[in-house]
Amino acid sequence: MLYNELGKTHLKVSRLGFGAMRLPVKNSNADIDSTKASEILDYGIENGVNFIDTAYSYHSNTLGDCGNSEKFLGEYFSNNSLRDEVILQTKSPCWLVEEKSDFDKYLDGQLKKLKTDYIDVYLLHSLTVPEWEKVKNLEVLDFLDDCLSSGKVKHVGFSSHIEVDYLIEILDEYPKWEVVLTQMNYLDEYYQSGVMGLDYLKQVNVGSMIMEPLRGGRLVQNIPEEIEKLWNMSEVKRTPVEWALQYLWNRDDVDCVLSGMSSLDQVKENIKIASTKDIISDNDQELIREVARTYRTYLGNSCSRCGYCMPCPHGVDIINCLTEYNIAHMMGNPKASAMQYFSLIDDDARADSCINCRECIPFCTQMLDIPEELEKVHEYFGSEFDHF
Numbered sequence: 300m301l302y303n304e305l306g307k308t309h310l311k312v313s314r315l316g317f318g319a320m321r322l323p324v325k326n327s328n329a330d331i332d333s334t335k336a337s338e339i340l341d342y343g344i345e346n347g348v349n350f351i352d353t354a355y356s357y358h359s360n361t362l363g364d365c366g367n368s369e370k371f372l373g374e375y376f377s378n379n380s381l382r383d384e385v386i387l388q389t390k391s392p393c394w395l396v397e398e399k400s401d402f403d404k405y406l407d408g409q410l411k412k413l414k415t416d417y418i419d420v421y422l423l424h425s426l427t428v429p430e431w432e433k434v435k436n437l438e439v440l441d442f443l444d445d446c447l448s449s450g451k452v453k454h455v456g457f458s459s460h461i462e463v464d465y466l467i468e469i470l471d472e473y474p475k476w477e478v479v480l481t482q483m484n485y486l487d488e489y490y491q492s493g494v495m496g497l498d499y500l501k502q503v504n505v506g507s508m509i510m511e512p513l514r515g516g517r518l519v520q521n522i523p524e525e526i527e528k529l530w531n532m533s534e535v536k537r538t539p540v541e542w543a544l545q546y547l548w549n550r551d552d553v554d555c556v557l558s559g560m561s562s563l564d565q566v567k568e569n570i571k572i573a574s575t576k577d578i579i580s581d582n583d584q585e586l587i588r589e590v591a592r593t594y595r596t597y598l599g600n601s602c603s604r605c606g607y608c609m610p611c612p613h614g615v616d617i618i619n620c621l622t623e624y625n626i627a628h629m630m631g632n633p634k635a636s637a638m639q640y641f642s643l644i645d646d647d648a649r650a651d652s653c654i655n656c657r658e659c660i661p662f663c664t665q666m667l668d669i670p671e672e673l674e675k676v677h678e679y680f681g682s683e684f685d686h687f
């Protein structure tokens with residue numbers, strides 16, 4: 300495993316961080332398969348991963364509500380002696396905070412669930428501009444000062460999908476930020492805060508953590524033929540996962556890449572890549588840009604499959620509806636995707652079940668107007684009878 304210094308925290312972090320938001324599950328997202336999840340965590344930690352990322356809401360069955368990821372991790376660490384070996388990051392559910400005392404209420408609950416006295420890195424989760432204004436009015440900065448001085452939290456930061464101007468504004472308002480989690484992959488250099496945000500983080504020596512390194516799997520699954528041909532032009536043969544991860548680790552403004560891993564094979568593959576120093580040549584950097592340009596011509600929508608909009612209170616399988624639409628666009632084969640769409644997604648979970656209540660919109664990390672996108676999906680696939 301290779302390690303980086305996480306900005307001014309001076310923590311030595313594995314450049315691959317274990318995101319505990321897509322752990323193996325049994326019957327539902329909240330029903331974590333603790334045997335399998337423990338097995339993949341054990342393997343990750345034994346093989347050098349020392350950064351574990353979770354959040355209040357990960358592995359929940361209800362939109363934005365309390366999940367079971369922290370509870371699982373608390374139990375996991377109470378069954379071994381690894382807690383002090385790892386750097387544990389979790390996040391405050393800012394969207395649920397209504398009064399100042401709520402910050403402490405959530406933090407204390409999280410410490411209890413995680414069965415620990417301290418959190419290494421505590422982030423304000425998924426800050427939007429209005430939410431930042433809300434939490435500032437609720438004196439969040441005093442709360443963060445208190446967390447640091449009490450020792451409940453060692454380092455503070457925030458995660459966000461905002462534009463670079465706002466990112467800089469928030470960073471400049473509080474000198475104690477030490478870590479920021481933003482979205483980045485080779486398709487998103489100029490999306491949200493993108494490369495300019497990373498550049499600023501480096502300038503102010505704030506640790507940079509990356510989410511969506513594989514763009515919700517889009518960069519590694521169902522690779523269009525044209526993209527495969529482009530990759531094959533390189534003298535160095537890399538898998539799509541290697542291209543995506545090594546692209547990030549070749550940047551000197553990226554400290555740690557978080558990957559939500561669900562299987563042992565995935566953990567092994569990612570660790571192998573994270574342990575290999577692979578310097579990407581200028582020609583291959585240009586090839587990556589060409590691949591990104593080509594991908595952009597295929598996009599149906601920019602859903603990253605993060606799952607923050609799920610579950611829809613009306614049962615719509617938002618992620619898979621948007622994904623099948625994207626695959627259809629990428630593969631240029633609507634009929635094959637329509638077969639998937641109609642066979643994989645139950646009829647009451649398809650796009651036409653959306654009642655436009657708009658409850659999911661504030662949760663979308665890609666700022667999609669989800670019901671509008673679902674209408675496009677429905678128009679595109681039509682009804683079953685159009686295809687079979």
Ligand code: SF4
Nearest residue numbers: 611653654656657659
């Ligand atoms: S707008 Fe549609 S997809 Fe979103 S929560 Fe409402 S019914 Fe579900």
Ligand code: SF4
Nearest residue numbers: 602603605606608663
């Ligand atoms: S629609 Fe938005 S919130 Fe839902 S999975 Fe896609 S990107 Fe994430």
